[in-house]
Amino acid sequence: MINIYVPCDSTALSVGADDVVLELILQADRRGEDINIIRNGSWGMAYLECLLEVEVDGVRIAYGPALPEDVTSLFDAGFLGGGDHELCQGVTQEIPYLKNQERLTFVRCGLASPLDIDAYIGNSGYRGLQNSLKMPPQAIVDEVSNSGLRGRGGAAFPTGIKWNTALGAAVAQKYICCNADEGDSGTFADRILMECDPFTLIEGMSIAGLAVGADQGYIYLRSEYPLCKIMLEKAFKIARDRGYLGQNICGTDFSFDIEIRMGAGSYVCGEETAMLNSLEGRRGVVRAKPPLPAIEGLFGLPTVVNNVLSLASVPIIMDKGGDYYKDFGIGRSKGTIPFQIAGNIKRGGLVEKAFGVTLPELIYDFGGGTMTEKPLKAVQVGGPLGSYIRSDGLDLPMDYEKFTEAGAVLGHGGIVVFDETADMSAQAEFAFDFCAVESCGKCTPCRIGAVRGEEVIAKIRAGENVEENWHLALDLCDLMEAGSLCAMGGMTPFPVKSAMEFFPEDFTDDPKILASEPKGFSDKNMPCAPKETM
Amino acid sequence: MAHQKWDKETAKSLIQKYSSLQGGLLECMHGLQHHFGCVAPESMDLMASAFNLSRAEVHGVFSFYHDFRSSPAGHKIIQICRAEACQAMGSRGLTAHVQDLLGLKLGETSENGNFTLESVYCLGNCALPPNVSVDGKLYARVSPEKFNKIMTEGA
Numbered sequence: 001m002i003n004i005y006v007p008c009d010s011t012a013l014s015v016g017a018d019d020v021v022l023e024l025i026l027q028a029d030r031r032g033e034d035i036n037i038i039r040n041g042s043w044g045m046a047y048l049e050c051l052l053e054v055e056v057d058g059v060r061i062a063y064g065p066a067l068p069e070d071v072t073s074l075f076d077a078g079f080l081g082g083g084d085h086e087l088c089q090g091v092t093q094e095i096p097y098l099k100n101q102e103r104l105t106f107v108r109c110g111l112a113s114p115l116d117i118d119a120y121i122g123n124s125g126y127r128g129l130q131n132s133l134k135m136p137p138q139a140i141v142d143e144v145s146n147s148g149l150r151g152r153g154g155a156a157f158p159t160g161i162k163w164n165t166a167l168g169a170a171v172a173q174k175y176i177c178c179n180a181d182e183g184d185s186g187t188f189a190d191r192i193l194m195e196c197d198p199f200t201l202i203e204g205m206s207i208a209g210l211a212v213g214a215d216q217g218y219i220y221l222r223s224e225y226p227l228c229k230i231m232l233e234k235a236f237k238i239a240r241d242r243g244y245l246g247q248n249i250c251g252t253d254f255s256f257d258i259e260i261r262m263g264a265g266s267y268v269c270g271e272e273t274a275m276l277n278s279l280e281g282r283r284g285v286v287r288a289k290p291p292l293p294a295i296e297g298l299f300g301l302p303t304v305v306n307n308v309l310s311l312a313s314v315p316i317i318m319d320k321g322g323d324y325y326k327d328f329g330i331g332r333s334k335g336t337i338p339f340q341i342a343g344n345i346k347r348g349g350l351v352e353k354a355f356g357v358t359l360p361e362l363i364y365d366f367g368g369g370t371m372t373e374k375p376l377k378a379v380q381v382g383g384p385l386g387s388y389i390r391s392d393g394l395d396l397p398m399d400y401e402k403f404t405e406a407g408a409v410l411g412h413g414g415i416v417v418f419d420e421t422a423d424m425s426a427q428a429e430f431a432f433d434f435c436a437v438e439s440c441g442k443c444t445p446c447r448i449g450a451v452r453g454e455e456v457i458a459k460i461r462a463g464e465n466v467e468e469n470w471h472l473a474l475d476l477c478d479l480m481e482a483g484s485l486c487a488m489g490g491m492t493p494f495p496v497k498s499a500m501e502f503f504p505e506d507f508t509d510d511p512k513i514l515a516s517e518p519k520g521f522s523d524k525n526m527p528c529a530p531k532e533t534m
Numbered sequence: 535m536a537h538q539k540w541d542k543e544t545a546k547s548l549i550q551k552y553s554s555l556q557g558g559l560l561e562c563m564h565g566l567q568h569h570f571g572c573v574a575p576e577s578m579d580l581m582a583s584a585f586n587l588s589r590a591e592v593h594g595v596f597s598f599y600h601d602f603r604s605s606p607a608g609h610k611i612i613q614i615c616r617a618e619a620c621q622a623m624g625s626r627g628l629t630a631h632v633q634d635l636l637g638l639k640l641g642e643t644s645e646n647g648n649f650t651l652e653s654v655y656c657l658g659n660c661a662l663p664p665n666v667s668v669d670g671k672l673y674a675r676v677s678p679e680k681f682n683k684i685m686t687e688g689a
Contacts, residue, residue, distance in 0.1 A: 014659050014674035046661035183656055185617030191658045223564075223601055224657055226670060261557075262564055264599030267655060281559030281585075283598040299556065341661065343622035348661025371623065380618055384655075416660065418622045430621070434655065440598075 001034045002080050005053040005060065008039035008114070009195040010227050011188075016068055017050045023071040024052075033080060041196025043110035044338075044350030045097050053092055056082040062089040097366055102328060103352045104336045105313045106189075109196045114231055117238050120199045126244060128318030132207045133252050140211040141167055144314060146322030148334025153179055153270075153307030154382060154411035155487075156333075156400045159314075162304055165294035166212040169302035174214035176205050177279065177298055177305045180221040180228065181263050181270040184383030186414030189338040189350055190308035194221075194228040197312075198235035202245060202258065204311035207318055208304055209256040217258040218298070220275050222265075229260055267438040271486045272305040274440055285440045286486045307412070309338065328354035333399045333410075341367045343380075343416035359394040363417060374419040378427075378503070382411025384434055385491035387498035388424065409494060424503035428496045429457040435492040446489025449480040453496065457507075466510040473500065537571030537606060544569070545577050546584075553584040559595055563602050571606035608643045608650035612636075613667040616653045619660035624677075628664050629653070631678040635685075 006012070006021050021037055028035045045051060048064035052074070055061075061082045063074060070087060077085040089095050092110075103109075112119035120126070132140050145160025166174055178201065182190040194201060205217045221228055236258060239245035247255045261279050263269050269278045273287035276298050297303025313335065317325045326334040333355035339362055341348050346368035353362075359379065363369065370376055378388045386409040389396070396406055403410040418427075435450035456473045460466055477493035484490040500507065504514050538544065548569060552562035562581060563573045573596055582589045596602050614620075614629050633639055636649050643650040657665045662674035666681060673684055 010672055011659055011662060011674065014662065014665065014672040046659075049662070182658060185656045186619045186660045187656075188658045188660055224654065261561065264560055264564065264601035265654075266599050278560060280557035281561070281595065282557075283594050285598075342619040343660065343663065345661070350661075384618055414660070416619045416622055422622065426626075427618070427621070430618075438655075 001036050003036050003038055003055040004080075005038050005040045005055070007042040007049065007051060007110070007196075009042040009192060010225075011046050011192075012042055012049045012051070013227075015049050015065065019068040020050050020052070020066055020071065023068045027071055027075050031075060033075075035080070038113055040112055041109050041114045042192060043092065043098055044106065044192055044352075045095070045347075046349040047347040048089060048095075048349075051089075052079075054079055054082060056080075060092045062092040062095060063087045064089060097347060097349070097351070100366070101352050102336050102354050104316050104325065104328070105200070105309060106193065106197070106338055106350065106352045107316065108200065109192065114196050114198055115234050115238060117199060117235075117242055117244075120197075124319060125199055125315070126203055128315035129203050129206055129210075129244070130250065132210050132318050133250060133254065137167055137211050137213060140207065140318065143322045144211070144317060147317040147325040148322070148329070148332070149310060149313055149317060149325065150333070150400070151307055152309035152313065152337060152412060154184075154409075156410070159306060159310050162294050162306070163208065163211055165292065166214075166302045166304045169295055171302055173216075173301050174212055175298045175301060175303040176208045176212070176214045176217040176311075177272075177276065177293075177303055178205055178217065178219040178308055178311055179270065179272060179275055179305055180219050180225070180308050181275060182225070182308070183222060183267045183270045184385075184412065184414055186342040186380065186383060186416035187340050187412050188342075189340050189412070191225055191228060192350055193308055193312050194225070195231050198231050199239065199244075200312045200315055201232070201308060202235060202239050204314040205258055206245065206249065206256050207314050208306065208311060210254055212302070212304055214304070215255050215257070217256065218279055219258060219260045220263060220269070220279055221260050222263045222269075224265070229262065232260060266440075267434075268440045268486075268488050271440075271488060274486075275305065276303065283440070285442045286488075288485060309412075329399075330354075330356035330397065331399050331401055333401070337398070337413045339398070339413040339415060341415050341417070344370045344372055344419045345417045346371050346373075353398070355399050356397050358397050359389070359415070362398070362415060363394070367417070370417060370419045372419050372421075374421065376417060377420045377422050378418045378424060378499075380416045380418070380495065381414065382409035383414055384431065385409065385487060385494055386411055386414075387494040388427065388502060389498070390502040393502075407498070409491070423506055424499040425457065425461050425507040428499040428507070429454055429461065431492055431495040431499075432457060435488060439488060443483070443485040443489060445480045445483040446485070446492070449476055449484075449489060450492060452476060453480070453492070457496070460507050463508065463510075466508045467512055470500070470508070470510075470513050538569055540570055540574050540576060542576065542580075545574070546580055549577070549580050549584045559585055559587075559592070560599070563596060563599075567602060572603045575604055608647050610648060611650045611652065611667075611669055613652045613654040613657070614640075615655070615657045615659075615663070615665040615667075617656040617660075619656075620664035623663040623675075625664040628666075628676060628678060628681065632666075632681060635682070 051064035150156040269284040278284040432453035
C-alpha cells in the first residue's frame with residue numbers, strides 16, 4: 001500500500017484538494033493500485049497547493065500545484081514510485097522554501113493528520129505540558145519570560161509579564177482567552193495552525209492555565225474560519241478522551257477545559273478588550289485600560305489574553321527551554337515568527353523564520369517577486385493598519401524595534417505585496433473607509449475621523465482644493481493617532497500618511513504638493529508605534 | 535441553504551438553551567440564524583426576557599455585528615474578499631464584474647431571492663488572492679472567467 005498525503009486545510013480545499021482526492025481514488029481503483037490517502041495539514045506552501053506527497057521508501061516526494069486534471073498524467077508518469085513529472089518538486093523536506101525556514105511553532109505542521117494525536121505525541125507533542133506539570137506555576141511563568149516571547153498578534157507585549165500579572169492576582173477563578181480573531185488582511189498563520197496542528201494550541205493554552213491558575217479557556221474564533229471550529233472541536237474531544245483536556249489532566253490534580261466562542265464579522269473584536277466584551281455576549285466595544293485584562297478581564301476576572309501563535313509557541317519553549325527559544329532572533333525580538341507572504345506574489349505562503357530576516361529575502365528569495373511580474377510598488381506589513389513601505393525602503397530587518405524606528409509596523413508578520421498598477425490614493429481612501437465601517441464607535445476621533453478622512457481623501461482624488469485638503473487630511477491623521485482609544489483609530493493614519501508621503505503623485509498632480517517637503521509619515525510626528533499597555 | 539420557517543416555540547426553546555451559557559447572547563444569535571436563516575425581529579423580545587436584558591441592549595448587540603441579518607439571505611450567498619491582499623490581485627475589478635453579472639450591488643439580495651452578494655474583509659487565504667466564498671465554500675485565485683465557471687457549474 002502506498003501512502004499519499006493530500007492536505008485538508010482551507011487553502012488546499014480552495015484549489016480543489018477534495019476533487020484531487022476523488023480523482024486519485026477513482027484512478028487508483030481503475031489501475032488496480034493500492035493507495036492510502038492521508039489528509040495531512042498543510043506545509044504552508046500555498047503556491048504549491050494542492051501539494052500531493054507520495055511516500056516512497058519512507059521519503060515523501062512532493063508534486064504540486066496539482067489540479068484534478070493532472071492526476072492522470074501523474075499516474076502515467078509513475079508518481080507512485082516517485083517518477084518524474086513537471087509538477088515534481090522533489091523530496092518535500094528539500095524544497096528550498098521549506099528547507100530554509102526555522103520552524104519552531106510550526107514544526108509539526110504538514111507532517112501528519114491534524115487530528116492524529118499519536119503522531120502529535122510522537123513528534124514531541126505534549127512534552128512541554130509534561131515538563132510544566134512538574135513545575136511550580138512561577139517557574140513556568142519565569143521560563144516563558146526568559147524565552148523573550150512577545151505577543152504575536154501584533155502588539156508584541158511580553159507574554160511573560162501578562163502571565164505574571166495574572167498569576168499574582170489572588171482570585172479563585174481566572175481565564176485564558178485565545179484571540180483567534182485573525183481579521184487582518186495578509187494573515188493566515190493562526191488559521192493554518194488551528195486547522196493543521198490544533199493540539200499545539202490546546203497544549204499551549206493548557207500550559208497557560210497551569211501557569212496562572214486558570215481552569216477555563218476560551219477561544220474567540222472569527223466566523224470566517226468555520227473549518228478551524230470543526231478541527232478544534234474534534235481535537236478537544238480527542239484530547240479529553242486521552243486525558244489531555246478536562247478533569248485531572250495526565251492524572252494530576254490540574255483540570256482545564258476550553259470552549260470556542262464565535263465572533264460575528266466585526267474586525268475591531270480583534271482588539272483584546274473589544275474581544276472580551278464580545279465574549280461576554282455584548283457589543284464589541286473597546287474598553288478603556290486600566291484596568292488591565294490580566295487583573296480585570298473576562299466577566300471582571302483576571303484573564304490572560306494571548307494570540308493563537310503566542311500560545312502555540314509555548315509548548316516548544318516548555319519542551320526545549322526559554323534559552324533555546326531566545327537563541328533565535330535579534331535584539332529584543334526573540335525567537336521566530338511565521339511570516340505570511342501574500343498579495344501580488346509568485347510564491348505566497350507561510351515562512352517561519354527567526355527575527356532578523358529582511359523583507360527582500362522574504363519577498364524575493366522565498367516569494368519570487370510579484371505574481372504579475374510587474375515591478376513592485378509597495379508593501380504593507382502588519383495588516384491594514386500597517387504603513388505602506390516603498391520598494392526602495394524594503395531593506396529592513398524583521399525586528400519590532402527596527403520597524404518602529406522606520407515608522408513602520410511589523411505586527412503579526414503579514415506581508416502584502418502590490419505591483420506598480422496599485423493606486424495608493426485608492427488604498428488610502430480604503431483605509432479610512434475600512435475604519436469607518438469597522439470602528440466600534442466608542443471614541444470620537446475614530447468614529448467621526450474615519451468618515452471625514454474618507455471624504456477628504458475623496459476630495460483630494462477629485463482635485464478639489466487639493467492643498468487645503470491635503471493639510472486637513474494630515475491634521476486629521478495626527479488627531480486620530482493622538483486621540484483614539486485603541487489601535488483601530490490610532491493606526492489607521494499609518495497606511496494613509498505613508499501612502500501620501502511616498503506616493504503623492506497617485507493623489508494629485510498639484511505641483512505645490514509634489515514639491516513640498518513631505519510632512520507626513522516619516523517626520524518627527526510619526527513614530528507613534530502601537531500603544532500597548534497590556 | 536435550507537432554513538426552517540419562523541416558529542415561536544422553537545425559537546423560545548433555542549433561546550432557553552443558550553441563556554444558560556455564560557455570556558451566550560452572541561452564540562444565541564448565531565444559533566437562531568443557523569436555524570431560521572436570520573435573527574428575526576420577533577426574537578428580540580424573547581432574547582431580552584431570557585437574558586434579562588432590555589430590548590435596546592439586545593438590538594444593540596444584533597446591530598453591532600455584520601454577520602447577523604434580520605431577514606433571510608438569498609439561496610446562494612456570494613462573498614467577495616475586498617481586503618488588501620485581494621485588492622493587490624484585482625478584487626476591485628472582480629467585484630465590478632460580479633456586480634454586473636448578477637445585477638446586484640454589494641449588500642443586496644436579488645428580487646427572486648436567488649443571490650445575496652456581500653463583501654468580506656479577509657477570508658484568510660491571502661497567499662492565493664483574490665478569494666471568493668460561495669455558501670461558505672472558498673475559491674482561490676478567482677478571475678472573472680473563473681467566477682463565471684463557478685456560477686455555471688453550480689458551486
